[in-house]
Amino acid sequence: MQIQIAANLPQTVSVENLFVNRANGQFVAELVAPAHADRGHRIRLTGQVHEQTLVPVLKRFKSAGEEIQENDIDYIAERTSTLGRQVVTDASLLIGKSPRRGIRSGQPVNMRNLGDPVMVAKGKLVSVILEQGGMYLSVSGRTLEAGGDGDVIRVENIASRKTIQAEVIGPQEVRIITRQPQLAAAE
Template sequence: MQMIHFLRPIVFLSVLLLAAPGVQAETADERAVARELAKALTRATGELGNVTLASAVPALAGPKAELAVSEVDFDPRSRRFTAMVASGGEKMQVAGRFVVVQRVPVLRQRVASGDEIRAADVQWIEMETARMSGDIIDSAGDVVGMAAKRDLMAGQPIRGRDLTRPVMVAKGAMVTMVFRSQFMSLTATGRAIEGGGRGDVIQVMNLQSKKTVYATVTGPNQAIVGAGGAPVASN
């Protein structure tokens, strides 16, 4: 079995290879040990990851700030490791798993169907990379400004199929249209023949001329005619 050794190698105990899934760090000392192990393995492998301990860790003999990790033996295939952790002049052997994680945006609170997601609605969590599907969003830029297709719960990974562009102009709504050319800018009121989100090109009927034009949606019930080469069409 190919191993990656750091400092002096330690032989894996066979029981570790057959061990049940690890336990989450619960005490302050366990969390401190898990953090230091994760830092050491992240530095060595270049992978952002979290540590799950194979068993509970006894109380530390010294201050958490003086923790030192050494003699790490890591198997990249099983993701299992053993290491020595020094605290207050005493050493203990610790075993567990190191899994690669990725930061993904989630919602701070529930967002109802149709509501637009704002930057303040988003926070970040770390998720095991192996458990991520291709549809889970890992960029806040793909979330902020979008609308929920269904009610979305707080703290859950967001999938691309959960989002849509928010409707800025509803079908039949009154729309403020701005006509722009090289020489002038005019404003008129129209009625939306179809709905659309920001950037969509929709048909709007000019209430004064009764002509239908193509307009680019720029905001709530607002659109520009002639921008971006949007053609003007007659009824």
Template structure:
């Protein structure tokens, strides 16, 4: 390489000789690691005490990236701009970094989503972009995001995401992926045990891909709240309609008051429920005095009505 003889000479000469060869100038130091805030690299970013350190050398790395200036490049730059510097080894280099932050998902995803909706995508569809990494922008910038040339073919899409921000060149990122239809599903917000009655805070409705759903799942909190679980359910699991039922008002083998209403008279007797029953449910009850089994309707906790309901409740 052309720089090798000069490097060898610089390494062999004593410091005083090297300084004399550089017209007696004080040697500049090398900055091993540099963080630049702007979009331009200056001479002073590489060399300490450079007389014309404000001299622009070229573009800085993109936000969040780094570049390495190796010794041959440093030597060429020093000679070109008259910097009194000599390398002490072939391993000398300068690493230039530029701070950045990833563009938040909502800032690039929402414009893309709106562009796809304008092309006919279902607003509730799920958008999947495999392998996409959010672009980096300067930390304090206010990026402007636009979507160019979007296309949608059934469940496949493509588009170009253009990102502009002060202090960096415009970025254009080509993205492609697929859209998937979704359906609402009611899921548990906590682990619940057999027999618990579902409260409003126990359920949330979220959308899942159609292929991840199955028939018989509750799709609305109204179908779940107030119902009693017929089997346990884990947090985040969907509620199946067949695993829900009206809360048990009368428990099997419990003692109940049997109420008979006729001609304005109300008669009561003790009985034993032969099965569970929800409010308004029909249950077989054994009269504890006569041992006769009759059909009764659960009307309140521990209370059943034998016979037809009063006219005003029919």
């Protein structure tokens, strides 16, 4: 749309006579140029109103495992009708989490792509701890998966080359998951 205003008049536009049909979201408005002029150029404008929601997005690319901080968050307006149920609309749900897969800047974040920050990266050496009763053993292992605090991951015992399940309990530290002893049924 082109609006032409004489060079000696103010280069402004006003919206007058705005009508919105709340049932279907359609609107009709009259634009006047220059703004509020009695003899200004009048243009009829029709369109559709779309509700928008401010959605938190990341300011820069975040790769898998990086923790999201409050200063990493920006906001964009998105049509509410196009937002999926899994799109994060509350910034507090992002803070302290990390992506499972990289997230580009300026893109809405899917809840399913968030997890706890990675404490142990894949392929790193870790201390593998076994505590049972009064016994405490520690061996070296290599992680086969990345994991955050409390995640159960696969770890390869360096000495025996056996794969075990272990819970991440700290940076470069995992605890072997043991099965509960089975009690014999008494007859």
